[in-house]
Amino acid sequence: MAVPVRISVQAEDFDLATELSGFGHAANTGATVTFTGLVRDDTGALQHMEIEHYPGMCEDAIRKIADEAANRWALTDCLVIHRFGRLVPGEQIMMVATAARHRSEAFAAAEFLMDYLKSRAPFWKKEVTREGAEWVAAKDSDEDALSRW
Amino acid sequence: MAVPVRISVQAEDFDLATELSGFGHAANTGATVTFTGLVRDDTGALQHMEIEHYPGMCEDAIRKIADEAANRWALTDCLVIHRFGRLVPGEQIMMVATAARHRSEAFAAAEFLMDYLKSRAPFWKKEVTREGAEWVAAKDSDEDALSRW
Amino acid sequence: MTLNLLYFAWVRERIGEPRETVETSAETVMDLVAELKAREPRYELAFSDLASLRVALDQELAEFDAPLAGVREVAFFPPMTGG
Amino acid sequence: MTLNLLYFAWVRERIGEPRETVETSAETVMDLVAELKAREPRYELAFSDLASLRVALDQELAEFDAPLAGVREVAFFPPMTGG
Numbered sequence: 001m002a003v004p005v006r007i008s009v010q011a012e013d014f015d016l017a018t019e020l021s022g023f024g025h026a027a028n029t030g031a032t033v034t035f036t037g038l039v040r041d042d043t044g045a046l047q048h049m050e051i052e053h054y055p056g057m058c059e060d061a062i063r064k065i066a067d068e069a070a071n072r073w074a075l076t077d078c079l080v081i082h083r084f085g086r087l088v089p090g091e092q093i094m095m096v097a098t099a100a101r102h103r104s105e106a107f108a109a110a111e112f113l114m115d116y117l118k119s120r121a122p123f124w125k126k127e128v129t130r131e132g133a134e135w136v137a138a139k140d141s142d143e144d145a146l147s148r149w
Numbered sequence: 150m151a152v153p154v155r156i157s158v159q160a161e162d163f164d165l166a167t168e169l170s171g172f173g174h175a176a177n178t179g180a181t182v183t184f185t186g187l188v189r190d191d192t193g194a195l196q197h198m199e200i201e202h203y204p205g206m207c208e209d210a211i212r213k214i215a216d217e218a219a220n221r222w223a224l225t226d227c228l229v230i231h232r233f234g235r236l237v238p239g240e241q242i243m244m245v246a247t248a249a250r251h252r253s254e255a256f257a258a259a260e261f262l263m264d265y266l267k268s269r270a271p272f273w274k275k276e277v278t279r280e281g282a283e284w285v286a287a288k289d290s291d292e293d294a295l296s297r298w
Numbered sequence: 299m300t301l302n303l304l305y306f307a308w309v310r311e312r313i314g315e316p317r318e319t320v321e322t323s324a325e326t327v328m329d330l331v332a333e334l335k336a337r338e339p340r341y342e343l344a345f346s347d348l349a350s351l352r353v354a355l356d357q358e359l360a361e362f363d364a365p366l367a368g369v370r371e372v373a374f375f376p377p378m379t380g381g
Numbered sequence: 382m383t384l385n386l387l388y389f390a391w392v393r394e395r396i397g398e399p400r401e402t403v404e405t406s407a408e409t410v411m412d413l414v415a416e417l418k419a420r421e422p423r424y425e426l427a428f429s430d431l432a433s434l435r436v437a438l439d440q441e442l443a444e445f446d447a448p449l450a451g452v453r454e455v456a457f458f459p460p461m462t463g464g
Contacts, residue, residue, distance in 0.1 A: 016169065024185075027238060028190075029187055031184065032184070033182065035180065035182050038180065041177075052390055057456070060440060103381070117464040118462070119460060119463070122389070122437070124458065124459065137459075203375070209357060210357075242381075267381035271354070271378050273376065275307070284307055284379075
């Protein structure tokens with residue numbers, strides 16, 4: 001299917017509005033969903049986050065996930081942006097956007113994308129605080145989340 | 150809880166970017182989800198859609214739904230905009246935005262809002278084609294969707 | 299008692315006006331509906347299938363057997379189709 | 382055969398470099414890991430718990446018993462934490 005799937009793996013920040021201009025404009029689009037992930041700092045201790053990535057594999061891995069979502073839910077548009085490098089609290093880490101005929105398809109595809117990006121896209125997060133640096137551990141629940149699809 | 154919940158029932162179109170400027174900026178926000186509903190025209194026959202609403206009840210009904218979502222998923226921000234009046238294909242009908250600590254909460258709250266707005270917010274859609282006008286019938290599936298919450 | 303009645307969507311179209319004020323001694327919504335249906339064929343038509351109707355009392359969804367005591371505004375409409 | 386090895390996140394930090402080229406006759410990923418572990422303590426440390434490691438062959442996720450025939454790039458890393 002000729003679903004437009006756009007993917008960007010980048011160090012630069014992105015602007016949701018700019019990225020969404022022209023998104024989901026097919027006449028058969030009835031619903032668009034966006035997800036934006038941000039660097040959270042619950043305790044005030046986080047200085048920055050460092051996101052490492054596997055450049056060669058990243059875009060391919062994301063494209064496979066996005067293509068599957070696009071086909072499975074007959075998306076009319078699909079966008080994934082994921083950043084790497086140093087990010088401070090409050091900064092945007094990544095976003096996905098999905099467009100479909102109905103809301104249930106747009107929501108399901110966006111959640112599917114997030115679940116798979118979480119544990120199948122080659123990124124690794126390290127949190128740097130005054131006390132030191134620590135790699136964010138993958139959660140069992142992230143792996144479990146895949147079983148629902 | 151002092152969750153900021155913003156609601157607008159309006160005839161005018163809205164700009165997602167403008168509405169989201171300053172949205173979800175609390176330090177404990179890790180995820181934001183937006184949903185936008187658009188006037189779909191699968192067949193090319195739709196001339197316009199007319200959305201009737203119950204002015205006195207609308208905002209209260211939406212606020213109750215949004216407050217419940219905000220409390221249930223500990224939202225850090227919440228926005229609902231719903232338009233009424235005459236809309237042509239491709240136009241935006243409504244949007245919701247949710248901000249939370251984790252993605253699962255932001256997604257669940259957005260889907261909950263949509264499910265409840267669909268059959269508990271006093272709006273009625275009429276589709277006008279060259280052949281005439283028809284009120285959009287509520288679907289059993291919309292009512293059924295509420296049972297999952 | 300005096301009630302403000304509001305009609306929306308095809309209920310409004312069948313009755314032919316969006317609102318009216320009635321004097322009634324109906325005790326429940328159902329009683330009120332019976333009174334209205336007895337008035338004119340357009341009400342009979344609008345209220346012919348209660349299963350396809352919803353009612354709000356003072357802007358809160360209610361059941362058709364709900365009492366009207368203290369109520370000021372009664373709205374009749376088909377199932378909502380927001381979102 | 383010549384293999385390009387890539388290391389990410391704490392695997393990279395334990396081994397002390399992001400990439401290297403090795404000559405090996407290992408038949409599977411597991412054989413390769415055994416060879417590396419025998420080389421130096423830093424490899425022993427990096428590969429001490431395979432359950433906490435993932436491997437990609439030519440940029441596709443694979444199992445540790447996968448054959449290396451025809452492979453050019455092997456990447457080792459902890460479970461991914463994207464999104």
